[in-house]
Amino acid sequence: MGFPLSLNDTENSEGQNTASGKNNSSNILLIFIVVLLVAIILLLIMYYKTSRKLSKIVNGQVPAVEEKEKDVEFSAEKKIAIGEGTMMTVEDRKELVFFNDKLKFQMGELLRASAEALGHGIMGNSYKAMLNDGSTIVVKRLRDLKPLTKEEFERIVQVIANLKHPNLLPLLAYYHSRDEKLMLYRYADNGNLFSRLHDGRDGNRVPFSWNSRLSVARGVARALEYLHLNNKFHNIVPHGNLRSSNVLFDANDTVLVSDFSLASLIAQPIAAQHMVVYKSPEYGLARKVTVQSDVWSYGSLLIELLTGKVSMCSAPPGTNGVDLCNWVHRAVREEWTAEIFDKEISCQKSALQGMLRLLQIAMRCIERLPEKRPAMREVVREVEKIHTPVINDDEDDASGDRSFTVTDDSFSTSASGIIGDER
CATH class of the missing domain: 1.10.510.10 (Transferase(Phosphotransferase) domain 1)
Structure with missing residues (x-):
């Protein structure tokens, strides 16, 4: 036989239930605030990364689209990816400067050409590029240059291009930007x-x-x-x-x-x-x-x-x-x-x-x-x-x-x- 509840017991039980309800509400509110803050932080991070990437694309610093093709090739999205772990960027709003009227093509065609790494020289890497018309050229990517202005660089390259002899490999064209300097030559089919x-x-x-x-x-x-x-x-x-x-x-x-x-x-x-x-x-x-x-x-x-x-x-x-x-x-x-x-x-x-x-x-x-x-x-x-x-x-x-x-x-x-x- 049980004991009936006294008045004091009933009052204590109601007080405990009220306090428990308030604590639960506080905990739920706190969890909601934390989740909201985390979501806001994640959104800010994503916005920052997206904004930064878009800024780089606009400035021509990174490719807008990553290429996933198996073959290594010059990319039209402002990159040249040749060989393992090698990438160079170019500003495709600039164009090649040619010294040979018989061979001319746009930078976009060069960027889309299939390419093969030839070797590493004292002035940088060289690549063999096959153009759409079937012609083959060598692209020499220059590095370790003197601190020349664009005008000084162009003047020297013009002097080199003027050196023409049946036993000299002629300079066909060059490319100059702040970050990249290229020299283009005819490909020699029978090696060295x-x-x-x-x-x-x-x-x-x-x-x-x-x-x-x-x-x-x-x-x-x-x-x-x-x-x-x-x-x-x-x-x-x-x-x-x-x-x-x-x-x-x-x-x-x-x-x-x-x-x-x-x-x-x-x-x-x-x-x-x-x-x-x-x-x-x-x-x-x-x-x-x-x-x-x-x-x-x-x-x-x-x-x-x-x-x-x-x-x-x-x-x-x-x-x-x-x-x-x-x-x-x-x-x-x-x-x-x-x-x-x-x-x-x-x-x-x-x-x-x-x-x-x-x-x-x-x-x-x-x-x-x-x-x-x-x-x-x-x-x-x-x-x-x-x-x-x-x-x-x-x-x-x-x-x-x-x-x-x-x-x-x-x-x-x-x-x-x-x-x-x-x-």
Whole structure:
């Protein structure tokens, strides 16, 4: 039997219920306020991000639409995405400036072109772009430049574009904006001299004949002579970075020298670290380079052609090159035989005298003192005199005659006897 509630018990129960109701209402209100504040904060964050992204799109800093295509290609939405993790932005309201009336296209077409990364040079990355009409060009994206104004940059590029020779790779066009500087060149279908000389040495290789190498020596000499006679840049070496990777071959195997006169654009510390002329003896002794530093670079290139060895001047990152100038001096001093020459050409008996002659010219070009080196005009004359032999089928035998010896006496001829002896 239960006990009846007293009056006091009823009053206490009603008070507790009222307090509990008030607490619940307060808790619900507090939760609502917190949720509302969180929602407001999230909306503000989203608004800020959206506003910032729209601002960047308007200013041309980011692409308005992300591309998801599998193929790497130039994007019309103000980006060039090439290779892994590489992106560059451009202002498509600006246009390319052309020097060739036969080839013209809009920036939009370039941005939409399929592209392939070619490599990384001292001035930046290079890309191969295939246009809609089937033509192929190379886009060089410049970096580490001198602090030039737009007018200074355009004036230098115009001078480079005016350098025209059958053995020079012509500059087709350029692009200049605050954030991007591009240079456009014709694509050389048959690769470069470094690959022709050194790729496939493990056996999977087409031999590089003596006549082809002599053709390279002549083409490069002619191009360098032209640059030296038409140099418009004061205190700038006409080429500056002559190396086997900058000697190209077009579809007809015509020799084309590239990357000339870029020392006028590149920052001095970068040039001194990477350009070939800064590896010359005069820079090591006096911290200066001259026109004759180009002649030294040409001599180094000739030795690479003759020996088939990788030069330290041309060795790509991660590859060990040889100091070919010192190596050849030592070979001559120690009276090495014709093994100095690449085995692919030393077996061609009718070409041995031409190889020796070209080696003599190379040795003069790499003289330690610049004033003792010949001018490129003289070098061209002497290289042109080297006879192009008719190679017989029986000369393909790698065990050909190697009986003659290269000694110091071979190079004791006076300057007039080696360079310009038939003036």
